[in-house]
Amino acid sequence: MPVLEDLYPSRIDDAVRLIPRIDPVIHGTGRNGPIVADDMARYEAQGFLAQSSLLTPAEVSDVNDELAGWLADPAVADLDETITEPGSGAVRSIFRIHDLHPRFAALARDPRLLDAARQILGGDVYLHQSRVNFKPGFAGKDFYWHSDFETWHVEDGMPRMRALSVSVALTDNLHVNGPLMLMPGSHRTFVACAGRTPDNHYKASLKRQEYGVPDHDSLRTLATQGGIEAPIGPAGTAVFFDCNTMHGSNGNITPFPRSNVFFVYNSVDNQLAEPYCGLTPRPGYIARRGPVAPLGRQDA
Amino acid sequence: MPVLEDLYPSRIDDAVRLIPRIDPVIHGTGRNGPIVADDMARYEAQGFLAQSSLLTPAEVSDVNDELAGWLADPAVADLDETITEPGSGAVRSIFRIHDLHPRFAALARDPRLLDAARQILGGDVYLHQSRVNFKPGFAGKDFYWHSDFETWHVEDGMPRMRALSVSVALTDNLHVNGPLMLMPGSHRTFVACAGRTPDNHYKASLKRQEYGVPDHDSLRTLATQGGIEAPIGPAGTAVFFDCNTMHGSNGNITPFPRSNVFFVYNSVDNQLAEPYCGLTPRPGYIARRGPVAPLGRQDA
Numbered sequence: 166m167p168v169l170e171d172l173y174p175s176r177i178d179d180a181v182r183l184i185p186r187i188d189p190v191i192h193g194t195g196r197n198g199p200i201v202a203d204d205m206a207r208y209e210a211q212g213f214l215a216q217s218s219l220l221t222p223a224e225v226s227d228v229n230d231e232l233a234g235w236l237a238d239p240a241v242a243d244l245d246e247t248i249t250e251p252g253s254g255a256v257r258s259i260f261r262i263h264d265l266h267p268r269f270a271a272l273a274r275d276p277r278l279l280d281a282a283r284q285i286l287g288g289d290v291y292l293h294q295s296r297v298n299f300k301p302g303f304a305g306k307d308f309y310w311h312s313d314f315e316t317w318h319v320e321d322g323m324p325r326m327r328a329l330s331v332s333v334a335l336t337d338n339l340h341v342n343g344p345l346m347l348m349p350g351s352h353r354t355f356v357a358c359a360g361r362t363p364d365n366h367y368k369a370s371l372k373r374q375e376y377g378v379p380d381h382d383s384l385r386t387l388a389t390q391g392g393i394e395a396p397i398g399p400a401g402t403a404v405f406f407d408c409n410t411m412h413g414s415n416g417n418i419t420p421f422p423r424s425n426v427f428f429v430y431n432s433v434d435n436q437l438a439e440p441y442c443g444l445t446p447r448p449g450y451i452a453r454r455g456p457v458a459p460l461g462r463q464d465a
Numbered sequence: 466m467p468v469l470e471d472l473y474p475s476r477i478d479d480a481v482r483l484i485p486r487i488d489p490v491i492h493g494t495g496r497n498g499p500i501v502a503d504d505m506a507r508y509e510a511q512g513f514l515a516q517s518s519l520l521t522p523a524e525v526s527d528v529n530d531e532l533a534g535w536l537a538d539p540a541v542a543d544l545d546e547t548i549t550e551p552g553s554g555a556v557r558s559i560f561r562i563h564d565l566h567p568r569f570a571a572l573a574r575d576p577r578l579l580d581a582a583r584q585i586l587g588g589d590v591y592l593h594q595s596r597v598n599f600k601p602g603f604a605g606k607d608f609y610w611h612s613d614f615e616t617w618h619v620e621d622g623m624p625r626m627r628a629l630s631v632s633v634a635l636t637d638n639l640h641v642n643g644p645l646m647l648m649p650g651s652h653r654t655f656v657a658c659a660g661r662t663p664d665n666h667y668k669a670s671l672k673r674q675e676y677g678v679p680d681h682d683s684l685r686t687l688a689t690q691g692g693i694e695a696p697i698g699p700a701g702t703a704v705f706f707d708c709n710t711m712h713g714s715n716g717n718i719t720p721f722p723r724s725n726v727f728f729v730y731n732s733v734d735n736q737l738a739e740p741y742c743g744l745t746p747r748p749g750y751i752a753r754r755g756p757v758a759p760l761g762r763q764d765a
Contacts, residue, residue: 303681307718340640341693343715381603385720393641393719415643416716418607419693420685 198284498584
């Protein structure tokens with residue numbers, strides 16, 4: 166495979182660099198899909214778009230029931246795809262849910278999600294990653310600021326910024342229960358991080374990040390220029406966000422748990438190369454390696 | 466000293482008890498002071514009252530300047546009254562600020578605070594405790610749910626619920642930077658905690674609570690019946706809250722630090738007895754022992 170030029174070098178030395186984004190945010194015309202023009206403009210400017218109650222209460226209830234049934238199976242905790250909380254052993258995340266459970270296979274192909282992703286990314290897409298996250302009440306840990314693209318580029322070999330995540334809330338997103346926070350406009354700047362990545366650190370990094378961590382000055386710059394927003398809304402609310410939007414979440418001492426489903430759509434024209442850090446690729450359930458065929462509504 | 470009946474027993478065995486409040490929330494007529502009747506009714510019902518911009522921007526700026534000058538003195542970090550962050554050694558709190566710094570001596574006697582406290586508590590008051598808290602950006606720790614009165618009763622010997630705190634924000638209270646959270650209506654119930662208190666644990670407990678911690682079921686009950694509110698507002702915003710209102714705060718990964726001044730006013734008719742736990746009283750800079758004369762505007 167020919168070596169691609171690294172347009173977004175990170176973790177190559179001890180320097181921090183702010184690199185202006187080269188790639189567009191909306192790929193193609195942006196006119197073909199369910200998102201209205203004003204919302205597309207908002208997504209382009211801010212790097213994210215919240216859509217309140219994208220799933221109906223009945224749909225949320227149905228998903229939660231199926232999820233509870235699935236978690237009751239003790240085999241789930243033993244899956245490679247399952248990440249547990251340090252200490253308690255409680256399930257914190259399950260990856261590759263679109264392959265492991267038919268309800269999530271269907272949700273990933275729901276036109277409200279898939280067609281929106283196609284509209285933003287300009288054509289056919291596939292699932293780079295999917296997961297469900299559980300943030301328990303009383304002791305939900307924080308998740309520090311990061312750009313997903315920084316990790317996907319360095320550790321997975323994603324060449325360009327042509328991917329997005331959609332987070333669908335399965336519980337109410339309140340101000341007080343550690344909601345997803347995003348920095349509007351941060352998707353325009355790639356924060357190249359200092360340090361080098363050790364091999365096979367992914368298992369630990371899913372619990373606590375140590376590499377690819379943005380420095381304080383860069384975060385202060387991004388937060389000062391665009392602020393910080395935390396979209397709230399009832400269960401069923403979806404947040405679409407660009408792969409390079411800086412985001413994180415505070416801890417949660419409230420009794421109100423927070424759980425979300427994440428789907429990461431990547432353009433089929435942006436499939437993974439070798440990791441730019443030169444290390445062993447992460448496993449397929451964290452970063453799907455190709456070639457992968459386009460995700461369609463008829464393929465389930 | 467005659468032994469007082471313990472109306473609010475806590476940490477006496479392994480049982481959790483929910484004890485209805487015996488004391489009034491508003492003591493006396495509640496009509497003599499700066500708080501309007503609607504706000505007094507709100508305080509009585511909810512157990513707290515937020516007043517946006519109680520201090521003007523110029524006053525906040527002045528306090529912050531004096532505080533920065535004070536903290537620049539290396540002797541401050543060595544005071545008994547100063548609590549540092551585990552690990553970094555950064556100053557997290559300074560106690561007894563109304564005695565240690567003239568600006569805070571004046572602020573504690575400001576009629577907007579003192580006369581409001583007198584109005585709620587029904588007459589003369591003194592300062593049980595005062596402190597300034599610094600919650601840094603990026604790594605501000607959470608502060609778990611607690612009733613101040615539980616601690617003041619068990620560890621300090623405060624007989625009845627006739628005290629309140631006022632927190633004055635010295636930075637903007639945002640939804641995202643770990644603001645004070647309170648459970649409306651929780652002041653009506655005393656959550657007696659399980660476990661016993663070891664002697665002299667106060668130094669550690671100011672950093673991380675281990676005793677007097679409410680159980681999950683009680684917190685879920687209180688949060689479900691009244692919800693959780695986090696008053697936000699610009700620097701200078703004050704929150705008055707009853708000594709038994711359940712409160713806490715999430716951590717803060719944002720670059721925006723949070724600092725507050727706290728004054729705890731107690732009725733002169735509610736001065737401290739021996740600690741109900743039977744242990745050594747905490748030091749005077751954490752819990753002023755009496756007899757203490759009323760705080761007045763002319764005594765500075």
